[in-house]
Amino acid sequence: xxxxxVVVDVMLKPEILDPQGQAVQRALPRLGFEGIAxxxxxxxxxxxxxxxxxxxxxxxIHEMAETFLANTVIxxxxxxxxxxxxxx
Amino acid sequence: xxxxxVVVDVMLKPEILDPQGQAVQRALPRLGFEGIAxxxxxxxxxxxxxxxxxxxxxxxIHEMAETFLANTVIxxxxxxxxxxxxxx
Numbered sequence: 001x002x003x004x005x006v007v008v009d010v011m012l013k014p015e016i017l018d019p020q021g022q023a024v025q026r027a028l029p030r031l032g033f034e035g036i037a038x039x040x041x042x043x044x045x046x047x048x049x050x051x052x053x054x055x056x057x058x059x060x061i062h063e064m065a066e067t068f069l070a071n072t073v074i075x076x077x078x079x080x081x082x083x084x085x086x087x088x
Numbered sequence: 089x090x091x092x093x094v095v096v097d098v099m100l101k102p103e104i105l106d107p108q109g110q111a112v113q114r115a116l117p118r119l120g121f122e123g124i125a126x127x128x129x130x131x132x133x134x135x136x137x138x139x140x141x142x143x144x145x146x147x148x149i150h151e152m153a154e155t156f157l158a159n160t161v162i163x164x165x166x167x168x169x170x171x172x173x174x175x176x
Contacts, residue, residue, distance in 0.1 A: 003125060009132050024133070024157070033152045035145070037091060038136035044097050045112070048126040057123070064121045069112070 004053040005082040006061055010070040011042035045069055046082075053081050092141040093170040094149055098158040099130035133157055134170075141169050 012018050018040050025039040045065075049057055062079055070077040100106050106128050113127040133153075137145060150167055158165040 011132065011134065021133075027156070028152065031152070031156055033148060033156075035138045035148075036135050036152075037138050038134075040134040042132045042134070044099065044130045044132040045109075046099065046126075046128040046130070047124050050123045050125050060121060060123075064116065064119070064124075068115070068119060068121075 004049045006047045006049050006053060006058075007080045007082050008045040008047065008061065008065045008069050008077055009042060009080070010045070010065070010075050010077045011040060013074055013076050016074045042075075043069075092137045094135045094137050094141060094146075095168045095170050096133040096135065096149065096153045096157050096165055097130060097168070098133070098153070098163050098165045099128055101162055101164050104162045130163075131157075 012021075020041040021039040024041060025036060028034075028036050028039070047061065049061070051057065058079065058081070065077045065079060066072055100109075108129040109127040112129060113124060116122075116124050116127070135149065137149070139145070146167065146169070153165045153167060154160055
């Protein structure tokens with residue numbers, strides 16, 4: 001049965017302060033890495049989906065991201081189909 | 089000056105147990121979401137890079153990911169250039 005990988009990326013909304021990202025950004029020059037104007041840190045979910053990733057499946061994943069994977073009060077999310085492959 | 093966004097995705101290596109991903113996966117059926125064979129959770133870093141993202145800049149970001157953003161003993165990472173835009 002084909003298994004497809006769908007990636008849900010969850011990032012803080014731009015207007016929300018990102019202390020983790022700022023901590024990383026402040027540390028970079030001390031480690032010798034210049035030229036990074038901003039750093040934002042978020043979560044990446046890789047979902048292995050059984051069966052075809054059709055409109056219905058994507059709709060379900062969208063709903064899953066909205067209700068469970070992201071806190072949509074402070075976070076935005078994107079849903080991307082990465083690839084479909086035969087499961088081993 | 090052009091600002092480009094480079095994304096560093098950090099995921100646990102496949103052979104490493106992912107308790108967070110498993111917790112999400114176990115919760116999904118209870119929330120009515122079927123058909124998700126596996127869930128892996130990782131980190132996504134969005135870096136705003138000053139100046140052109142040429143070979144040298146990508147090399148630096150690769151080194152930054154290897155030494156600072158990822159723990160390469162248990163994690164893999166990928167580096168992707170997302171887009172270049174005129175900074176506001």
